[in-house]
Amino acid sequence: MKKLYTIASFVLVSVISFAQVTSDAFPEPTDVSTKILKSKKIVSSISTKAAPFWSVDFSGGIPSNWTNGSNPTPPVISAPWVYRGPSTNPGVNTGSQGAYAGTNGPIASPTAANGFMLFDSDYYDNGGTAGNFGAGTYPCNSITGGAPTGHVGTLTTDAIDCSMYSDVSILFNSFYREYTGIAKIAFSIDGGITFTDTLEVHPDIEVNERTESDYQVMLRMPFNIAGNPNVQMQFIYDGTILYNTSYNGYYFWMIDDIELIETPAHLLDIKSETFGGWWIGYQNTGDVGIDFTFNPLNQVTANPYRFESVIFNNGAADQYTTTMHVDVETSGSSVWTGSSSPTTLYTNTNDTLVTTTNFTPTSTGIHQINFWASSDSFPTTDTIGRSTIVTDTVYGVDFDWASDGANAGSGYFLGRSQCGQVLGNAFDMYAQDEATSISFHVNDQSVAGAEVKVELYEIDATVTPYAPIYLGESDDYELTQSDIGSWVTIALSQEYDVYANTTYVAAVRGYANPTDTSLISSSSNNNTLSFIQDNGCDIGSGGFGYWYSASQPLLIRLNLGEFSVTPPNSINEDIFDKKFSVHPNPSKGIFNIDLIDEKNGDYLISVSNILGEEVYSETRLITSTTINLSDLESGIYILDIQNGDSSISKKLIIE
Numbered sequence: 001m002k003k004l005y006t007i008a009s010f011v012l013v014s015v016i017s018f019a020q021v022t023s024d025a026f027p028e029p030t031d032v033s034t035k036i037l038k039s040k041k042i043v044s045s046i047s048t049k050a051a052p053f054w055s056v057d058f059s060g061g062i063p064s065n066w067t068n069g070s071n072p073t074p075p076v077i078s079a080p081w082v083y084r085g086p087s088t089n090p091g092v093n094t095g096s097q098g099a100y101a102g103t104n105g106p107i108a109s110p111t112a113a114n115g116f117m118l119f120d121s122d123y124y125d126n127g128g129t130a131g132n133f134g135a136g137t138y139p140c141n142s143i144t145g146g147a148p149t150g151h152v153g154t155l156t157t158d159a160i161d162c163s164m165y166s167d168v169s170i171l172f173n174s175f176y177r178e179y180t181g182i183a184k185i186a187f188s189i190d191g192g193i194t195f196t197d198t199l200e201v202h203p204d205i206e207v208n209e210r211t212e213s214d215y216q217v218m219l220r221m222p223f224n225i226a227g228n229p230n231v232q233m234q235f236i237y238d239g240t241i242l243y244n245t246s247y248n249g250y251y252f253w254m255i256d257d258i259e260l261i262e263t264p265a266h267l268l269d270i271k272s273e274t275f276g277g278w279w280i281g282y283q284n285t286g287d288v289g290i291d292f293t294f295n296p297l298n299q300v301t302a303n304p305y306r307f308e309s310v311i312f313n314n315g316a317a318d319q320y321t322t323t324m325h326v327d328v329e330t331s332g333s334s335v336w337t338g339s340s341s342p343t344t345l346y347t348n349t350n351d352t353l354v355t356t357t358n359f360t361p362t363s364t365g366i367h368q369i370n371f372w373a374s375s376d377s378f379p380t381t382d383t384i385g386r387s388t389i390v391t392d393t394v395y396g397v398d399f400d401w402a403s404d405g406a407n408a409g410s411g412y413f414l415g416r417s418q419c420g421q422v423l424g425n426a427f428d429m430y431a432q433d434e435a436t437s438i439s440f441h442v443n444d445q446s447v448a449g450a451e452v453k454v455e456l457y458e459i460d461a462t463v464t465p466y467a468p469i470y471l472g473e474s475d476d477y478e479l480t481q482s483d484i485g486s487w488v489t490i491a492l493s494q495e496y497d498v499y500a501n502t503t504y505v506a507a508v509r510g511y512a513n514p515t516d517t518s519l520i521s522s523s524s525n526n527n528t529l530s531f532i533q534d535n536g537c538d539i540g541s542g543g544f545g546y547w548y549s550a551s552q553p554l555l556i557r558l559n560l561g562e563f564s565v566t567p568p569n570s571i572n573e574d575i576f577d578k579k580f581s582v583h584p585n586p587s588k589g590i591f592n593i594d595l596i597d598e599k600n601g602d603y604l605i606s607v608s609n610i611l612g613e614e615v616y617s618e619t620r621l622i623t624s625t626t627i628n629l630s631d632l633e634s635g636i637y638i639l640d641i642q643n644g645d646s647s648i649s650k651k652l653i654i655e
Contacts, residue, residue, distance in 0.1 A: 079138035098122020109173035140249035148248035150240030177210035179250030277306035294396030411443030411519030415510025419536035424507030434561030441555035443519035586653035589630030
């Protein structure tokens with residue numbers, strides 16, 4: 001969707017060759033934000049902020065000498081920005097009124113109580129009713145389902161005297177949520193006749209993503225604009241940007257507390273943080289550098305976390321000894337620190353920095369990764385936090401941390417009325433293991449009765465166009481009503497060896513059905529690779545069976561077979577051959593445990609989820625017993641049985 005840094009473009013071109021998916025595979029509008037750009041308090045990061053030489057906080061509404069609207073070329077229409085103030089209806093406690101506004105609320109700027117500006121693209125198109133596309137007061141889509149028309153909102157200032165300042169920065173609060181619109185600022189120095197320079201305000205926000213409500217933006221005014229006596233700024237919501245052929249525009253943009261200041265001498269910013277080696281690290285390993293949010297311990301031991309980020313010098317002076325810092329925490333305590341080699345970052349430039357050492361975790365569980373940057377003249381940027389979970393067996397790229405669907409985004413079609421598709425995520429393998437099953441989140445727009453199966457592929461990077469190699473599959477599985485909006489785990493027909501230095505695709509296949517359609521939920525981890533095989537849906541020009549890239553990662557996980565057993569005196573499962581069994585496995589949560597010819601006595605039975613959290617524990621005498629865990633979410637669990645002398649662990653799959 002948005003531009004990638006040059007090195008990332010090289011990664012994708014050199015590793016694979018295939019088209020990006022468009023049209024019907026594109027996610028639908030939704031009130032769920034798959035990524036939230038965390039609050040950035042720029043003012044607090046500037047040690048010597050100059051007083052603004054121009055500002056507006058909308059305390060009296062839209063300034064009388066501003067212009068609200070424009071004359072776009074038909075069929076694009078002009079839609080007005082709306083003022084929310086203490087005496088308006090709705091007032092300052094109301095944000096977007098669109099059908100997909102969810103619980104987002106108003107902007108949380110310092111002076112929001114005295115008024116702010118809103119462009120409500122969502123509401124303008126649907127009037128607040130979900131699915132009512134094109135029926136609002138200023139529609140950006142066709143009510144008949146034809147080609148989208150588009151709408152544009154422009155809010156233009158009067159002339160501002162910047163003649164005393166050769167380097168100017170724009171500082172303001174911006175609460176923004178994107179579907180297919182774009183937030184921009186254009187500039188004019190000829191009385192508004194032409195607007196020759198345009199800046200995109202939120203280039204790091206993608207489809208179904210948003211900022212925090214109190215987010216601050218700082219942009220450098222183009223150098224050919226600064227220093228002029230009659231600068232006009234035009235805040236533009238552009239609802240004509242089509243990433244697909246389905247919808248234009250959608251969601252909202254709120255702004256407040258706009259200031260123009262002389263650009264401070266010292267100001268660093270940190271963005272595009274990654275812990276998988278997406279920007280640079282891939283060159284040393286030959287992989288793609290994916291950020292695995294669920295990472296098996298044996299894999300991350302063989303491929304330690306590689307920390308990178310892009311540091312921007314937004315100040316007027318060069319920054320010396322610019323350094324990126326990383327701290328890794330578990331349970332609130334630091335377990336690792338690292339930094340990049342210091343470098344000089346010249347004004348108005350950026351560079352990708354990487355830590356000089358990598359981090360190898362020694363235990364499973366949640367790991368919080370904190371990134372920040374500094375220089376000899378700038379003490380610290382804001383800290384950016386990322387998370388990853390080290391697991392026993394689960395490999396994933398999504399942000400559904402509790403595996404409960406709370407962070408599941410909009411869906412990609414799997415099985416449709418006229419066709420079926422295959423959806424999959426790529427997984428780099430660093431240590432030999434066994435692929436045993438695949439988990440996926442069934443989007444809540446799916447229909448019970450739809451049939452699916454899971455499949456495993458191997459990537460051959462030398463083949464062009466892109467064509468994964470089929471390895472194996474499961475039996476067909478019919479979705480039940482309880483599966484809708486939930487995770488489902490399906491065992492492969494056998495355990496498949498997966499080898500180091502190879503990339504695999506864990507995939508789910510859907511079938512054509514006139515009524516029983518199926519969708520897989522998406523996430524927003526940008527540093528990933530996800531795929532769609534078109535089997536008759538005609539989502540692009542590649543034809544039947546062609547593989548496309550998906551614009552967002554999918555909630556599909558690969559489950560591996562080998563994991564460490566916890567002491568006391570761990571016993572290999574082979575020793576328990578014909579003496580220990582768990583059946584059925586996979587199950588719906590009700591299964592039997594049989595211990596044959598083992599010593600008498602009480603055994604502690606415990607079950608843990610992939611976070612290492614104990615979800616069941618009981619001590620009982622075992623020869624043959626039934627355990628009921630049907631109240632647990634479907635997924636992968638670890639069963640541990642032990643007495644004073646021995647213990648054994650086994651993977652449980654609850655479907």
